[in-house]
Amino acid sequence: MSVRRRTALLAALGLVAVVGTVFVVGSRPDCTVDDADRPAVTDADLDDVPDLSVWGLRPQYAVAVDRPLQIVSTPDTDVVVTVPDEDGGAVLSGLDPGTGRVGWSVGVPGAGVQLATTGLQVVGATLYEQARIFALDARVRGIRSCHGLGSVDTGGYVAPGGWAPLAVSGSVAVTSWDDDAGGPTIGAVDVDTGRELWTVPGGAGSLHPVPGGVLTGSGRFLDAASGAGNAAEPGAEVVATGEVTAVLVRDDELVAVDAADPAGPARWTAPLHGRGEHPGSTMADGVVVTNDFDGEGRPAGLRGLDATTGTLLWERTAGRTTGTDQQVLVADRDGVWAGGPNELVRVDARTGNGTPVPVGRPGLRELAVAPDGRVLIRLGDRLVGYTPGGP
Numbered sequence: 001m002s003v004r005r006r007t008a009l010l011a012a013l014g015l016v017a018v019v020g021t022v023f024v025v026g027s028r029p030d031c032t033v034d035d036a037d038r039p040a041v042t043d044a045d046l047d048d049v050p051d052l053s054v055w056g057l058r059p060q061y062a063v064a065v066d067r068p069l070q071i072v073s074t075p076d077t078d079v080v081v082t083v084p085d086e087d088g089g090a091v092l093s094g095l096d097p098g099t100g101r102v103g104w105s106v107g108v109p110g111a112g113v114q115l116a117t118t119g120l121q122v123v124g125a126t127l128y129e130q131a132r133i134f135a136l137d138a139r140v141r142g143i144r145s146c147h148g149l150g151s152v153d154t155g156g157y158v159a160p161g162g163w164a165p166l167a168v169s170g171s172v173a174v175t176s177w178d179d180d181a182g183g184p185t186i187g188a189v190d191v192d193t194g195r196e197l198w199t200v201p202g203g204a205g206s207l208h209p210v211p212g213g214v215l216t217g218s219g220r221f222l223d224a225a226s227g228a229g230n231a232a233e234p235g236a237e238v239v240a241t242g243e244v245t246a247v248l249v250r251d252d253e254l255v256a257v258d259a260a261d262p263a264g265p266a267r268w269t270a271p272l273h274g275r276g277e278h279p280g281s282t283m284a285d286g287v288v289v290t291n292d293f294d295g296e297g298r299p300a301g302l303r304g305l306d307a308t309t310g311t312l313l314w315e316r317t318a319g320r321t322t323g324t325d326q327q328v329l330v331a332d333r334d335g336v337w338a339g340g341p342n343e344l345v346r347v348d349a350r351t352g353n354g355t356p357v358p359v360g361r362p363g364l365r366e367l368a369v370a371p372d373g374r375v376l377i378r379l380g381d382r383l384v385g386y387t388p389g390g391p
Helices: 003-013
Strands: 041-043 057-065 068-074 077-082 090-095 102-108 113-118 121-128 130-137 143-151 166-169 172-179 183-190 195-201 207-210 213-216 221-223 237-241 245-250 253-258 268-271 281-284 287-292 301-306 312-317 328-331 335-340 343-348 364-369 375-379 382-388
Touching: 068 113, 068 121, 068 364, 068 375, 077 113, 077 382, 090 113, 090 121, 113 166, 121 166, 121 172, 130 172, 130 183, 143 172, 143 183, 143 195, 166 213, 172 207, 207 237, 213 237, 237 287, 245 281, 253 287, 281 328, 281 335, 287 328, 287 335, 328 364, 335 364, 343 364
Parallel strands: 166 207, 237 281
Antiparallel strands: 041 057, 057 382, 068 077, 077 090, 090 102, 113 121, 121 130, 130 143, 166 172, 172 183, 183 195, 207 213, 213 221, 237 245, 245 253, 253 268, 281 287, 287 301, 301 312, 328 335, 335 343, 364 375, 375 382
């Protein structure tokens, strides 16, 4: 059966499917939160949560969630992906940021899910029989669009932790998959309308948004509107992107280039001292913050480099938040959150100042920051939401 006929049949049966290295949620126009069983969410104790008051944050809620997989935070809504059963299905749920109560849930086939946020929308990509991209309003769970891009052979179950590359540039979502007929493929969807914009041959282990387009993990720029672009950069790995600058790792160096022309001349280079297993660089407030670790006696730490000139602004050892201990490196408007399993710090991007705080068992697994400054952290199977303000 063709992809288009299969999609039409799913819609006729009232099933939910989301498309494009994407999510399968169901495209039926009368979808409601009842289309998926809600995950098991129970209130948890706030007494032993990490104290983030040094950054002006107080705990607002704590909940235990059955088998969480990924978290993101949008204005007015915290979002969690859970894997409630063994058949490869996942559930996307919106939590009230004041109480942690589940406001809506959407079922998605396949647990290999990747999410991104843009404004009040949550955009998702997943692989399960088809590559899919979808978008929904995070406040009311209204599905805005859902589109299938091509058929894939996932072998049935998609293991939790598997994911599909996804980047959103403006209203354009881009994903990558290995198409049954055409081989490795990259495609784009307008998430406001669900209209397919383009597909081009080639794969992408990761995707990064830049103004006017996206970069693949190997440094290939693709125009958001047309898919036109350059060739991949041999031996390069994109590790951070900003408004005008992208930072690559190439030949044991950090290399800053024009985000729309990564194969062009380098703006600056800096030595790379090594990284742990998790993402090692990000960008905030015009500063590239990178995690250094070489395993040869050099203390693990963070460096801040001016994104325009490469000038070293600061460096600091960071205890158990970087190097091989690093679990998260997440940028907000003017700072960067660095965390290991049992310690978390927010450093000022321009100065590197910040005081680490302890994180108790079972340890930090994930952190998300909302545009209004709220912070959501995952400690094992527990979520804790923080809000700016006094005690």
